[in-house]
Amino acid sequence: MMKQTFFSFSLLTLFVLHCTTCVAQPIPAPLPPPIPSTPTASPPAPPLPKSSPPAPPLPKGSPPASLVPAAAPGPSGPANVTKILEKAKGYSIFIRLLKSTSVGDQIEKQLNDSSNGVTIFAPTDGAFSTLSSGVLNSLNDEQKEELIQFHVISSYIPLSQFQTVSNPLRTNAGDTSKYTFPLNVTAYPNSVNISTGITNTSLSGTVYSDGQLAIYQLDKVLLPVNIFGPKPPAPAPSPTKRKKENDDSPSDDNNTVTDSSSDDGKVNASGAISLKIMTMQNMVFSGVAMVAAIVLSL
Ligand SMILES: *[C@@H]1O[C@H](CO)[C@@H](O)[C@H](O)[C@H]1NC(C)=O
Ligand SMILES: *[C@@H]1O[C@H](CO)[C@@H](O)[C@H](O)[C@H]1NC(C)=O
Ligand SMILES: *[C@@H]1O[C@H](CO)[C@@H](O)[C@H](O)[C@H]1NC(C)=O
Ligand SMILES: *[C@@H]1O[C@H](CO)[C@@H](O)[C@H](O)[C@H]1NC(C)=O
Ligand SMILES: *[C@@H]1O[C@H](CO)[C@@H](O)[C@H](O)[C@H]1NC(C)=O
Ligand SMILES: *[C@@H]1O[C@H](CO)[C@@H](O)[C@H](O)[C@H]1NC(C)=O
Ligand SMILES: *[C@@H]1O[C@H](CO)[C@@H](O)[C@H](O)[C@H]1NC(C)=O
Numbered sequence: 001m002m003k004q005t006f007f008s009f010s011l012l013t014l015f016v017l018h019c020t021t022c023v024a025q026p027i028p029a030p031l032p033p034p035i036p037s038t039p040t041a042s043p044p045a046p047p048l049p050k051s052s053p054p055a056p057p058l059p060k061g062s063p064p065a066s067l068v069p070a071a072a073p074g075p076s077g078p079a080n081v082t083k084i085l086e087k088a089k090g091y092s093i094f095i096r097l098l099k100s101t102s103v104g105d106q107i108e109k110q111l112n113d114s115s116n117g118v119t120i121f122a123p124t125d126g127a128f129s130t131l132s133s134g135v136l137n138s139l140n141d142e143q144k145e146e147l148i149q150f151h152v153i154s155s156y157i158p159l160s161q162f163q164t165v166s167n168p169l170r171t172n173a174g175d176t177s178k179y180t181f182p183l184n185v186t187a188y189p190n191s192v193n194i195s196t197g198i199t200n201t202s203l204s205g206t207v208y209s210d211g212q213l214a215i216y217q218l219d220k221v222l223l224p225v226n227i228f229g230p231k232p233p234a235p236a237p238s239p240t241k242r243k244k245e246n247d248d249s250p251s252d253d254n255n256t257v258t259d260s261s262s263d264d265g266k267v268n269a270s271g272a273i274s275l276k277i278m279t280m281q282n283m284v285f286s287g288v289a290m291v292a293a294i295v296l297s298l
Contacts (some may be wrong), residue, residue, distance in 0.1 A: 078111035093128040101145040117156025117212040123221045149173040150224045163187035179232045181224045198223040
């Protein structure tokens with residue numbers, strides 16, 4: 001009988017442990033916005049009506065000639081970004097990264113599946129060559145993908161509309177808050193300037209524009225703060241180190257501590273609470289189960 005009880009109890013313990021492990025696992029980071037899948041059953045799409053509107057007149061103080069769209073409207077069906085960039089020449093590194101990160105596929109899907117269009121800031125090979133050597137290689141796959149997504153916007157922005165975009169502009173890299181992926185675009189009479197908080201540059205030409213897809217030339221790679229910038233303020237110093245060792249010097253404490261504790265509160269509170277609830281549930285459950293086990297074994 002004792003054996004049985006012990007056995008049930010071990011099972012229980014295992015179960016509880018297992019549950020706790022489940023709960024303690026971090027919630028996976030949110031994925032980039034899902035690309036809607038195309039219904040396979042639908043009949044083949046009819047050829048697009050040739051309705052691409054004529055380019056709107058340029059605002060007063062038009063940009064220099066180099067910024068004026070160079071390419072004619074594309075053929076029906078989504079434009080092939082790789083092909084366009086290959087033809088434009090001088091984008092081999094960007095093309096390689098579009099392929100290796102599969103951001104190229106994401107763009108093709110967005111162009112095919114959504115009517116919002118896509119805008120791409122395409123850094124030239126020269127732009128990549130100004131990065132110190134090894135920078136690209138030092139990035140892991142996720143960072144590479146984010147870096148390339150940071151150069152893509154899920155809407156078609158013709159040159160004349162940059163003066164109306166609201167900053168920070170959301171890129172496919174996601175979050176635009178200070179330490180993540182902010183990107184500001186400011187239109188001036190003779191230039192469209194871009195700032196990431198690290199990189200300042202301006203559009204140096206239009207590679208392609210057809211009413212759905214716009215590709216602009218950049219002579220610098222847009223470096224996102226999230227990967228290349230300062231990290232958010234450090235969290236509270238580890239509690240083990242500051243166990244009231246003659247702690248009478250308030251000067252250094254006051255800011256850091258209040259700051260981080262309020263942050264922790266916000267970020268961690270929900271997690272902590274749900275953990276507590278789960279633990280209580282476990283306890284109640286194991287109590288009931290243990291009683292049941294004991295009764296059974298009797
Ligand atoms: C786009 O163009 C590239 C190079 O020209 C080609 O390899 C690729 O197959 C094309 N993709 C599609 C979807 O047509
Ligand atoms: C584009 O969308 C059509 C249906 O809208 C689909 O049949 C086709 O496979 C899609 N092409 C790509 C490259 O996703
Ligand atoms: C972008 O613009 C917003 C709003 O104007 C501003 O708060 C932010 O500091 C700017 N960020 C960068 C990187 O320029
Ligand atoms: C970028 O421009 C802003 C103002 O437009 C300036 O404050 C900042 O120092 C510049 N950053 C670099 C890296 O040039
Ligand atoms: C816009 O960017 C260019 C360089 O890309 C710079 O020379 C110019 O000063 C910037 N304009 C403003 C208003 O920041
Ligand atoms: C933090 O210290 C500054 C001076 O260093 C003081 O002005 C401020 O009132 C202090 N804040 C708190 C919450 O103690
Ligand atoms: C809780 O806060 C700590 C310290 O700021 C942080 O390292 C940890 O990632 C946070 N946990 C969650 C679930 O956000």
